[in-house]
Amino acid sequence: xxxxxxxxxxxxxxxxxxxxxxxxxxxxxxxxxxxxxxxxxxxxxxxxxxxxxxxxxxxxxxxxxxxxxxxxxxxxxxxxxxxxxxxxxxxxxxxxxxxxxxxxxxxxxxxxxxxxxxxxxxxxxxxxxxxxxxxxxxxxxxxxxxxxxxxxxxxxxxxxxxxxxxxxxxxxxxxxxxxx
Amino acid sequence: xxxxxxxxxxxxxxxxxxxxxxxxxxxxxxxxxxxxxxxxxxxxxxxxxxxxxxxxxxxxxxxxxxxxxxxxxxxxxxxxxxxxxxxxxxxxxxxxxxxxxxxxxxxxxxxxxxxxxxxxxxxxxxxxxxxxxxxxxxxxxxxxxxxxxxxxxxxxxxxxxxxxxxxxxxxxxxxxxxxxxxxxxxxxxxxxxxxxxxxxxxxxxxxxxxxxxxxxxxxxxxxxxxxxxxxxxxxxxxxxxxxxxxxxxxxxxxxxxxxxxxxxxxxxxxxxxxxxxxxxxxxx
Numbered sequence: 001x002x003x004x005x006x007x008x009x010x011x012x013x014x015x016x017x018x019x020x021x022x023x024x025x026x027x028x029x030x031x032x033x034x035x036x037x038x039x040x041x042x043x044x045x046x047x048x049x050x051x052x053x054x055x056x057x058x059x060x061x062x063x064x065x066x067x068x069x070x071x072x073x074x075x076x077x078x079x080x081x082x083x084x085x086x087x088x089x090x091x092x093x094x095x096x097x098x099x100x101x102x103x104x105x106x107x108x109x110x111x112x113x114x115x116x117x118x119x120x121x122x123x124x125x126x127x128x129x130x131x132x133x134x135x136x137x138x139x140x141x142x143x144x145x146x147x148x149x150x151x152x153x154x155x156x157x158x159x160x161x162x163x164x165x166x167x168x169x170x171x172x173x174x175x176x177x178x179x180x
Numbered sequence: 181x182x183x184x185x186x187x188x189x190x191x192x193x194x195x196x197x198x199x200x201x202x203x204x205x206x207x208x209x210x211x212x213x214x215x216x217x218x219x220x221x222x223x224x225x226x227x228x229x230x231x232x233x234x235x236x237x238x239x240x241x242x243x244x245x246x247x248x249x250x251x252x253x254x255x256x257x258x259x260x261x262x263x264x265x266x267x268x269x270x271x272x273x274x275x276x277x278x279x280x281x282x283x284x285x286x287x288x289x290x291x292x293x294x295x296x297x298x299x300x301x302x303x304x305x306x307x308x309x310x311x312x313x314x315x316x317x318x319x320x321x322x323x324x325x326x327x328x329x330x331x332x333x334x335x336x337x338x339x340x341x342x343x344x345x346x347x348x349x350x351x352x353x354x355x356x357x358x359x360x361x362x363x364x365x366x367x368x369x370x371x372x373x374x375x376x377x378x379x380x381x382x383x384x385x386x387x388x389x390x391x392x393x394x395x396x397x398x399x400x401x402x403x404x405x406x407x408x409x410x411x412x413x414x415x416x417x418x419x420x421x422x423x424x425x426x427x428x429x430x431x432x433x434x435x436x437x438x439x440x441x442x443x444x445x446x447x448x449x450x451x452x453x454x455x456x457x458x459x460x461x462x463x464x
Contacts, residue, residue, distance in 0.1 A: 007215075022251075027222070028215075028218060028219070029218065030222075030240050030243070030244075031218075031222035031225040031226070031240070032211050032218050032222065032225075034237050034240075035195050035197075035237065036208055036211075038237055039197060039204065047237070047238055048246075051243050052243050052246045052247050052250070055243075055244075055247045056247055056250045059247070059251045060251070070212055070213050072213070072218065073213075076212060121202065122200075122202035122203065123202075125205075126200065126202060137205070141205050141209070
C-alpha cells in the first residue's frame with residue numbers, strides 16, 4: 001500500500017472536498033468493515049447499503065471525527081448504526097449472532113493456543129446462549145445503545161437490558177467457578 | 181502499534197465467517213487499532229478467488245460507484261425539503277423549487293418593478309395610484325406567463341417532455357410564482373400614498389386565470405400581453421374619467437371574480453389543449 005498519510009490526514013482531505021482521499025479511506029476500510037458487517041447480517045444488499053451510507057456520511061460530515069482515538073473505530077460506529085437504520089422494519093433479514101461452528105474439531109495444539117490467547121473468558125462466552133451472546137456482541141463489542149440493539153435484533157429494549165444483565169451475571173459466575 | 185497481530189489462520193477464518201464468537205470479538209477489537217492487520221484483511225478479501233462462500237460481501241467497486249453517485253448529486257435544498265415535509269411528493273417539490281420565481285434574478289426583477297412603482301407614486305397621489313393599479317394587478321399574470329413560456333423558461337422544456345400532467349405542472353408553477361409575486365406586491369402597497377385597498381388582488385386573480393385559460397388556445401405570453409393592453413386601456417380610461425380607483429368599484433369586483441371562475445372552468449374543460457412545446461422550440 002502506498003502510504004499517502006494517516007487516516008486522520010485523509011479525513012482532513014475529505015473535509016477539504018478531496019474525493020481521492022475518500023477513495024483511499026474506502027480502499028483501506030471497506031474490506032474489513034464489510035466483513036464485520038457481514039458477520040452481523042446475512043443480507044448482502046443490506047451490507048452494501050450500509051457500506052454506501054457509511055462513506056456518504058464520512059464525506060458529508062468528516063468533522064464528526066474529533067481527532068481523538070482511531071478513525072477506524074469512528075467509521076465502525078457509523079457503519080453499525082447505518083446497518084441498524086437500513087434494517088429498520090425488515091424482519092426477513094437474519095442477524096447472525098451465531099457463526100457457524102468450525103467443521104472439524106480443532107487440533108489439541110490449537111486448543112492450547114486458544115486457551116492461552118483467550119483464557120477462561122472465551123470459554124465462558126462459548127457457554128452463553130446464542131441470544132445472550134447476540135446482545136453482548138451488539139452492546140458490549142459493537143457499542144450500540146440498548147435501543148439500537150433492540151432495533152437490530154428485533155426484540156424489545158427491555159429484553160435487551162434483561163439479557164445483557166443476565167449474560168454479565170452468567171459470565172461472572174462462570175469465571176468465578178472456573179472453567180475446566 | 182502493538183506487537184501482537186491476528187495470525188494468518190485466525191484472519192482467514194474471520195474473513196470467511198467461520199471464526200468462533202470470542203476469537204472473532206478479539207480480532208475485531210484488534211482490527212480497530214491496527215492498520216497493518218486491516219490491510220491484511222483487505223488483501224485477503226481481494227485475494228478470495230470466488231465470493232461464493234461469502235455471498236454477504238458486497239462488490240466494492242459497485243458500492244463505491246453508488247457512493248460517488250450520491251455525493252455528486254446536488255443536495256436537496258432546504259426549501260425543497262420543507263415542501264416535502266408538508267406533504268408534497270418529491271417530483272412536485274422539485275418542480276415548485278425550479279419555478280423561476282425562486283431564482284434570485286426573478287425575485288430581484290419583481291422587487292425592482294415594485295420599487296419603481298412606489299417611487300413613481302411619490303410624484304402625486306392620483307397619478308401614483310393610477311400607476312400602481314395599472315402595474316400591480318398585471319404583475320402576477322405576467323409572472324405566471326413568463327414562468328411557463330418555453331421560449332423564455334428553458335427549464336420547462338425538459339419538464340414538459342416528461343410524462344407529467346401538463347395541467348398539474350402549470351397550476352403548481354403558477355401557485356409557486358404567485359406565492360412569491362403576490363406577497364411582494366402586497367407588501368409594496370402600504371408604501372403608496374393614498375388608500376389603495378388590497379382589492380386589487382381580485383383583478384389580478386382574474387388575470388392569472390385568464391392567462392391560464394387562454395393558453396389552451398395561444399401562448400401564455402401573447403395572452404398576458406393582450407390582457408395587459410386591455411387593462412392599461414381600462415385604467416387609463418377610468419383615470420381620465422375621474423379616479424383610477426374606480427376600477428375597484430364593487431360593481432366591477434364581481435366581474436373580476438366571475439372572470440377568475442370562468443377561467444378555471446375553461447381551463448379544466450380544455451386542459452388537454454394546454455400547449456406542449458415542440459421539439460426544437462415552438463408550440464404544438
